[in-house]
Amino acid sequence: MKIKKGYRKERLDRGIKARVDDVFAISSYREIMYLAMPRTLFIIFLLLLPLSGSITGPYWQGVIIITCIIALLTLSWTFMYSVGLISLGHAVFFGIGAYIAGWLSSSLNLSPLITIPLAALSGAVLGALLLYPVLRLRGIYFALITFALPLFMMRLIEATGCLGGTAGLSGLHAFPSRLFASYLVIFVLLFVLFGYLKIMDSDFGLVLRAIRDSDLSVHAAGINVPLFKAQALFIGALPATFAGAFLTHYYRFVGMTAFALEYSIFPITSAVIGGTGLFPGAVLGAFILTPLSESLRAFGTLRIAIYSLLLVLFIVRLPEGLFSFIQKKYFQFERWVPLERKDDNAK
Amino acid sequence: MQNEVILKVQDLSRRFGGVRAVDGISFEVKSGEALGIIGPNGSGKSTLINLITGFVKPDKGAVFYKGNNITGLKPHKIASIGIARSFQTVKPFYNLPVYKNLIIPLYSNRVKKQLKGGCMGDRDEAAMHLLEEVGFERESNLPYKITGTLPHGYLKKLELARCLCLDPEIVIVDELFSGMSMSEIASAMPIMEKIVAEGKTLIMIEHRLRELFRVVQGVMVLNFGKIIARGTPEEVVKVEEVKEAYLGKEGETVA
Ligand SMILES: Nc1ncnc2c1ncn2[C@@H]1O[C@H](COP(=O)(O)OP(=O)(O)O)[C@@H](O)[C@H]1O
Ligand SMILES: [Mg+2]
Numbered sequence: 001m002k003i004k005k006g007y008r009k010e011r012l013d014r015g016i017k018a019r020v021d022d023v024f025a026i027s028s029y030r031e032i033m034y035l036a037m038p039r040t041l042f043i044i045f046l047l048l049l050p051l052s053g054s055i056t057g058p059y060w061q062g063v064i065i066i067t068c069i070i071a072l073l074t075l076s077w078t079f080m081y082s083v084g085l086i087s088l089g090h091a092v093f094f095g096i097g098a099y100i101a102g103w104l105s106s107s108l109n110l111s112p113l114i115t116i117p118l119a120a121l122s123g124a125v126l127g128a129l130l131l132y133p134v135l136r137l138r139g140i141y142f143a144l145i146t147f148a149l150p151l152f153m154m155r156l157i158e159a160t161g162c163l164g165g166t167a168g169l170s171g172l173h174a175f176p177s178r179l180f181a182s183y184l185v186i187f188v189l190l191f192v193l194f195g196y197l198k199i200m201d202s203d204f205g206l207v208l209r210a211i212r213d214s215d216l217s218v219h220a221a222g223i224n225v226p227l228f229k230a231q232a233l234f235i236g237a238l239p240a241t242f243a244g245a246f247l248t249h250y251y252r253f254v255g256m257t258a259f260a261l262e263y264s265i266f267p268i269t270s271a272v273i274g275g276t277g278l279f280p281g282a283v284l285g286a287f288i289l290t291p292l293s294e295s296l297r298a299f300g301t302l303r304i305a306i307y308s309l310l311l312v313l314f315i316v317r318l319p320e321g322l323f324s325f326i327q328k329k330y331f332q333f334e335r336w337v338p339l340e341r342k343d344d345n346a347k
Numbered sequence: 348m349q350n351e352v353i354l355k356v357q358d359l360s361r362r363f364g365g366v367r368a369v370d371g372i373s374f375e376v377k378s379g380e381a382l383g384i385i386g387p388n389g390s391g392k393s394t395l396i397n398l399i400t401g402f403v404k405p406d407k408g409a410v411f412y413k414g415n416n417i418t419g420l421k422p423h424k425i426a427s428i429g430i431a432r433s434f435q436t437v438k439p440f441y442n443l444p445v446y447k448n449l450i451i452p453l454y455s456n457r458v459k460k461q462l463k464g465g466c467m468g469d470r471d472e473a474a475m476h477l478l479e480e481v482g483f484e485r486e487s488n489l490p491y492k493i494t495g496t497l498p499h500g501y502l503k504k505l506e507l508a509r510c511l512c513l514d515p516e517i518v519i520v521d522e523l524f525s526g527m528s529m530s531e532i533a534s535a536m537p538i539m540e541k542i543v544a545e546g547k548t549l550i551m552i553e554h555r556l557r558e559l560f561r562v563v564q565g566v567m568v569l570n571f572g573k574i575i576a577r578g579t580p581e582e583v584v585k586v587e588e589v590k591e592a593y594l595g596k597e598g599e600t601v602a
Contacts, residue, residue, distance in 0.1 A: 220402075
């Protein structure tokens, strides 16, 4: 760091007023700009991404789509996390969505525009039903059950040979175009991001956050906690089942890899790096990790080692996550102020 | 309504391993009555509350509320029919702003309908009003602070406020005053008196007898999960068994 002689660095926080929940009204036009700018820039960035295809080429266009998919999974993971449900097996939601879409497409010959919403909705219902009996379990017990579920699904398909068995279902309907697919996933991503923020700001979301803090007190407040948790599970599973259904049509194939470990691990690592529990952090984490992981593909299996190292580094050095860090910096500014003279202090 | 039995507990029992935490307890509470429950630590007071409010399932016995058997109902059901309880160890929503803690009970089915429109403005206003009632000054920034940063005494008051949000018919508080400073207790006393004056039924577990006896008309003494005395405060303190089990012991620790 450069040191200016005779000066010291002063750090100020600004915009604090507007950040303290929703208590204070935002006062000026400039402040609104200041607050709205990051999200506006992000939206514009996302909307321009698919148009960059002619420069970046089809490979990176694919990466953009995968990045959005991982971002959706991370948002989904974060939503469940904010109710206190820690999922170690997010692949189960992804896989359920993927297989429902695949089955609808192959057996009923439906278009992606019908199978995807159907698969997302029914998959989320199925996921919520599947986990409803264990919703009482907290912390590590719930986590362990979710961990086991994708493995169970995978072996079930392998052993019974249903839904295409080990070969999977292929030759499914494709999207009209890659551009269409890109914009579909980007719009859904924006919708989920801002939708989740809105839900968590509502009184319903408040109850969910309260359940995480102390579910006994929520019981005592006369609220049916299992019902709210089940609703949270459904809302939380939606982006994940959508992601699965989407990729099924994007690859025109669904196989046992839909339940693969990476769909469970990526959301967790992205969440940790972006800032666990923060929706914008979830997207940020995914947008850093996924392209990074793609560019590490050249290293083969070493990729996972590099990846894990990065995760450890982040947990140790920046446990609050990148988003909180950037947010703090954004609302802070530093300036150099002259040092007071010694005799001033003595006075 | 007055003098009607609102809560009836019949032969309630619960054991934890070898411990008979609550051992065949029966009693009745009349509507509008203020009942104190005292007894040494571990005598089963909190467990009794947990049994009544559905947080712990009884091995034996039954609880009747206004003549209806409510044994085994889920805690949220019991809360929503009008029996609100506070926890001995505070369980606030640490990561929410203080006033948002009260939005949770205000969002429950019991009160949701009573708030006109049920829109956020109404609910926030109701929360602020209740906070003010238990001693959070509206003008201060206390209601907007993150709950985790509050001093313990305020968390106790928040527990009480959460009960009151439900517009309950029976309020059960578990050692509300322990952990409060003298001045906080002094400011909480009028709230307790007001609950009684409003005609609500109050069940109050309390170690601070002087304050307790100012609020309640009747006292029940527990020891080893059993009722060893019940009567007015004056009657109860005269019972030899009570002196031995409870007051005597406290005398020793004070000495
Ligand atoms: N959840 C529990 N598990 C095991 N033992 C318990 C549990 N709750 C209470 N106990 C036991 O039951 C007895 C009564 O406890 P409690 O009702 O908390 O007493 P009090 O509130 O009068 O201090 C104690 O011996 C306590 O250890
Ligand atoms: Mg107790």
